[in-house]
Amino acid sequence: MMKTSEQEWLFLFEALANPIRLKIIASLHGKRKYVSELAREVGISRPLLYMHLQRLEKGGLVIGNLELSEDGKAVKYFELTDFNFHLTPQTIAEAVKGL
Amino acid sequence: MMKTSEQEWLFLFEALANPIRLKIIASLHGKRKYVSELAREVGISRPLLYMHLQRLEKGGLVIGNLELSEDGKAVKYFELTDFNFHLTPQTIAEAVKGL
């Protein structure tokens, strides 16, 4: 959960810099969901959702887990990590030092 | 300093989602600078810097101030706002509610 390099911070910010991805985070808040379910809920195509989930995962905001449901079907669940970041001029200045 | 709408949060994240802009923030940390000075320091062209400063300003991270120096020349100074944001699943979920 602790970001060490500037690159990691960048991935975080890039992940957050999109309205659909914010919506995904909000939708995942409190309840994990599987991909198709989430695509219906957010109202976008599944391939598009995959792209967004990848970016969110890269930013360390969500984590995916492929499971086999009772009836033998593969289902991939996504849930939020419990991230907690503090943004101030200082934290950002420190992040850039490691450039 | 308090973000109320999702749009404002988005502007903030978009402002942060770029390595040059992080560098600008770091460079402005502790000391305000004028545009040409900052361009030299960060190592980019002035027109490009303008674009980045606009985005940073839109995100509420910096503020510009056009002044007349003693010798009558117009000089535009930029400085950091003292922002302070807290990022958790909850704060983001709340931001999206106002959609």
Place this chain on the structure above:
DNA sequence: CTGACATGTAAGAATATTATTACACACGAA
């Protein structure tokens, strides 16, 4: 064996962001 779900990816189109180049103008010093 077909239909209804699920996972996943590849290729290309559409759009947005980033970067460069070429302009304008103003002031003071040489």
Place this chain on the structure above:
DNA sequence: TTCGTGTGTAATAATATTCTTACATGTCAG
């Protein structure tokens, strides 16, 4: 008046992101 410094913008090129479409796979229920 020319040079060096500062301001600012418009037009375009280069690149990256976002989105769509079309595919391929698998399981279960009917």
